[in-house]
Amino acid sequence: MSKPNWDLLIIGADEDPKDFTWFPADDVRDCKNLIVLEGLRYRNSYLTSRAIETGSVGLFQHLYINARLTGGKVLHISDYRESE
Numbered sequence: 001m002s003k004p005n006w007d008l009l010i011i012g013a014d015e016d017p018k019d020f021t022w023f024p025a026d027d028v029r030d031c032k033n034l035i036v037l038e039g040l041r042y043r044n045s046y047l048t049s050r051a052i053e054t055g056s057v058g059l060f061q062h063l064y065i066n067a068r069l070t071g072g073k074v075l076h077i078s079d080y081r082e083s084e
Contacts, residue, residue: 012050
């Protein structure tokens, strides 16, 4: 199975995805609806400050498990990495 080549941005539940069109992530999801993260294989996940403040244990558990499985990272939005 090949490594994923796209990034995911997690925003806070009260943030508008349109406010982050400038960020070069391939997909934007909020931190409340965790079921939509099931089955996604992404390289790196980036979180906004609001997502870190309002995210649940389940969110971070899911993100870190995915990072271990795919060799990716869980990073703050300010730590964007173009390529690995």
